[in-house]
Amino acid sequence: QKEVEQNSGPLSVPEGAIASLNCTYSDRGSQSFFWYRQYSGKSPELIMFIYSNGDKEDGRFTAQLNKASQYVSLLIRDSQPSDSATYLCAVIRRMNYGGSQGNLIFGKGTKLSVKP
Amino acid sequence: EAQVTQNPRYLITVTGKKLTVTCSQNMNHEYMSWYRQDPGLGLRQIYYSMNVEVTDKGDVPEGYKVSRKEKRNFPLILESPSPNQTSLYFCASREPQGARSTEAFFGQGTRLTVV
Numbered sequence: 028q029k030e031v032e033q034n035s036g037p038l039s040v041p042e043g044a045i046a047s048l049n050c051t052y053s054d055r056g057s058q059s060f061f062w063y064r065q066y067s068g069k070s071p072e073l074i075m076f077i078y079s080n081g082d083k084e085d086g087r088f089t090a091q092l093n094k095a096s097q098y099v100s101l102l103i104r105d106s107q108p109s110d111s112a113t114y115l116c117a118v119i120r121r122m123n124y125g126g127s128q129g130n131l132i133f134g135k136g137t138k139l140s141v142k143p
Numbered sequence: 144e145a146q147v148t149q150n151p152r153y154l155i156t157v158t159g160k161k162l163t164v165t166c167s168q169n170m171n172h173e174y175m176s177w178y179r180q181d182p183g184l185g186l187r188q189i190y191y192s193m194n195v196e197v198t199d200k201g202d203v204p205e206g207y208k209v210s211r212k213e214k215r216n217f218p219l220i221l222e223s224p225s226p227n228q229t230s231l232y233f234c235a236s237r238e239p240q241g242a243r244s245t246e247a248f249f250g251q252g253t254r255l256t257v258v
Contacts, residue, residue, distance in 0.1 A: 061247075
C-alpha cells in the first residue's frame with residue numbers, strides 16, 4: 028500500500044457544487060494531516076490542516092479525519108472556477124527512531140476542474 | 144515577510160555539468176527539505192535536514208547531495224546531472240512541533256532541464 032494515496036482525477040464539478048477530495052494513508056500512527064492546493068507550475072500552498080478526528084471548517088473548506096479508517100478528506104463548498112487546481116494530501120511520516128519529528132510526505136494529488 | 148527563496152527559477156544545463164540550486168529561509172526554521180515533482184509521480188522527497196549539520200536521505204536521494212552549514216541555507220547539489228533529473232524542484236522549511244507539526248513553507252520552485 029502506498030503511504031499516501033489519492034485518486035488522481037481529474038475530478039470535474041460544476042460551479043457552485045460541492046467538491047469532495049479523498050485521501051488514505053498507511054501509517055496508523057500519523058497524527059498530522061494537511062491539504063495543499065497547487066496551481067500548475069506554482070508552489071503548493073496550505074489550505075487546511077487537521078490533527079483530531081472529526082471535521083474542521085474554514086470558510087468554504089472542510090477537512091474530515093477518520094483515524095480508525097485512516098482516511099482524510101477535503102470538501103469544498105460552492106466551488107468556484109478559481110478552485111481549479113491540484114490538491115495534495117500530506118501526512119507526517121514518523122522517524123524510524125521513534126522521535127517526535129517527522130517528514131512531510133505527499134500523495135500524488137487530485138486534479139480538480141470546476142466548470143462555469 | 145516570511146519566505147523561502149530558491150535560485151535559480153529556471154535552469155537549462157548539459158549532462159555532467161555540476162550545478163547547485165540554492166535555498167534560503169528567513170523564519171529560523173530548523174527543518175528544511177528538498178522535493179522533486181514529476182508528472183504522475185507527485186512530490187517526492189530528496190533530502191531533508193533536521194538542523195545544522197544534520198541531513199538525511201529522503202525517498203529519491205540518488206544523484207543529489209545537500210549541505211546544511213547554516214540554519215537558513217540548504218543548497219541542493221547535482222554533481223553530475225543526467226536527463227532523468229529534469230524536473231521541478233521545491234525547497235521547503237517548517238518548524239516541527241512534536242507529532243503535531245506545522246505548516247511547511249515552499250520556495251517558488253526551480254525548473255531544471257538537463258540535456
